[in-house]
Amino acid sequence: MAAAPAVDQMPSETQDEQAGREQFDRLISEDSRIEPRDWMPEAYRKTLARQISQHAHSEIIGMQPEANWISRAPSLKRKAILMAKVQDEAGHGLYLYSAAETLGTPRDKMTEDLIAGKARYSSIFNYPAVTWADMGAIGWLVDGAAIANQVPLCRASYGPYGRAMVRICKEESFHQRQGFEILLELANGTPAQKEMAQDAVNRWYAPSLMMFGPPDDDSPNSKQSMAWNIKRFSNDELRSRFVGMMVEQVKVLGLTLPDDEIRFNEDTQQWEHAPLDWDEFKEVLAGRGPCNAQRMERRREAHEDGAWVREAAAAYADKQALEAATQQKAA
C-alpha cells in the first residue's frame, strides 16, 4: 500500500509538498511514470483509484454474462476456451485491484463499495447474453472496444496501472480473436447459426460503441485525465477508430453492422456512425438496464456466501502464525 509520507522525516510539510508537486509536474511533462511512493495530487490519486477500481469491477462483473454459457458451450474445445477466458477475467480483476490498492484503498473496501451500489462498472455488462453467438459478439465487439480503450492505457502515467494494462491487453487480444472465430464459424455454418450470429452483432453493436463513454462535449473529466497522461485519446477519437476497424472485419465475417450511416469523413479523417441512444446509456448507468439487479445480486451472493470461507482462512492463518511464533520462542 502507498504509505503517506513519513512525517518525522519532513521538517516542513509545505516545502516537501512543493518539492513533490514539482517532481510530479516534471514527470508528467517528461511523459514519465508516477509510482506509488511518489507524491501525487489528491485529485490524481482519486481519479485513478476510481478509474482502476471501476475497471476491476468491470472485469469481475463481466465474468457473469460469459459464465452463463460455460455449462452449455456446444463443443468441448469451446467449453475449455470459454472457461479459460472467464478465468482470465478474474485474473485481470486481481491485477487491477492490486494496482488500485497501491493508491491506498484495500480490495475489501472496493468490493464492499461495489456490492453496496456505490461503485460503477462498465454498463455493457448489464445486457443479457442470451445465445451462444453472444459469446462471439462479446469477444469481437466488447473485448474489441475494450482493447481500443486499453492499448493507450498501457502508457498511462501511473506505473502500476500501465503495467497491469500491458498484460491485460495481451490476453484481451486473444479474447477478441476467439470471439471473432466463434462468429466466423457461425456465419459459415447452418442458416440458423448464421442468423444467431447476425442477431448477436445487432444487439451488441451500439452498446459496444457506448463503451468509449459519452461524446467529447459531454465528458467533463476527460480533459484533466488527458493533461495527467492517464487518457491519451478522446472518447470520440477512440470510438471512430474502433468503427473503422469493425467495418472492415465484419466483411470477413460475411455479416453486417446494424448501422447504415457508417462513412469515412475525409475532412475530419474520422469514421462516422449513426447517433447513439445516450438516454438508454444513462438509464443503464443509473441502474435500469436489463441485468443490473441480477449482476449485483450474483456478486453480493458470492461475496456473502463466501464470508465464512474467508473467515476460516484468516483464522487458520492466525493459528499457524501463533504456532510458529510459539515454536520459535521455545527454540
Add this chain to the structure above:
Amino acid sequence: MSESNASATRIIPGNALRPEDIAAADLKPSTDIAEYALRLGDDSLLLAQRLGWWISRAPELEEDVALGNIALDLIGHARSFLSYAGHGLDKTEDDLAYFRREPEFRCAHLFVQPNGDFARTIARQLLVSHYQFELYSRLLKSTDPTLAAIAAKAVKEVDYHRDHSSQWVLRLALGTDESRRRMIAGLKLTWPYVEELFVDDQLLDTLGDAAVRPSTLRASFDSLITALLTEAELEVPDVPAAIGGGRSGKHSEHLGYLLAEMQVLAREHPGATW
C-alpha cells in the same frame, strides 16, 4: 482437424500431449480399451461441468481462478480420453460428450455429486484428486502407450489439485467453528461414494496391464486420506457406502440434469460445427 493445427507431438509419455494430437493420430484402441477410456474421460468431464459453476461464484477471486483452472485441467483430460475412446468407437470427442444418452455414460457417482457449499465441493475435490493421483501414477506404466501418455500429463496437474484440496481441508477443518462444522458435513455427504471408485469388474480382468485395477489403489488412498484427516483433526465419516453402478450406466438422479444442460445447444443443432 486440419494439417495446420496438427502438432508434431508424438504420443509418448512425457510429451505435452494435446487432445487434438490424439484426435489426429492414427490410433485403433480395442473396444475394451475404448470402454476404459470412456470411464476415465466421463469422470473428468462431469466433474469439470460441476466445477465450472463456481467460476464467478467462488468465495474469493483467487478461488474463481483456482477452481476454474482445475476444471480446465479436467476438461483437457476428458478430451484426451474421449478422443482416444472415439478412435475405437468411430466417434469424435463431441459425439461422445454431447450425443450419448444417460445410460451410455460411464462416470462414477462421486463425480456428479452436487457442489453444495464450498466445503462440500472441497470434500469432493479431496477424494477425487487423491484417487486420480493414485490412478494416474500407476497408469503411467500402462502397456497401452496412449493411456500412459495421457496419464503422464494428467498426473502432474492432479498433483496440484491434491495440494489445493488438502490445504483447504486443513483451513476449513481448523479455521472457525462454522467452517469446521461445514467441513465435517461436506465430508459426510461425500464419503458414501468413495467405495465405488475401487470396485474391480470384468473389464479390468480383460485389460490386464493396460489398465489399473481400482482395488489396488485403495490402500494408498486410505493411508493418505487418513493422514490428512488426522492432521485436520477429522475422522473418517461413519456412513454406509452407496451402491454405485456408474461404470455400467446406472446413475444417480443428478446426471440427467447435468447432461440436459451440457447437451442442450449441441442437440438443438445436430450436425453443426462450432
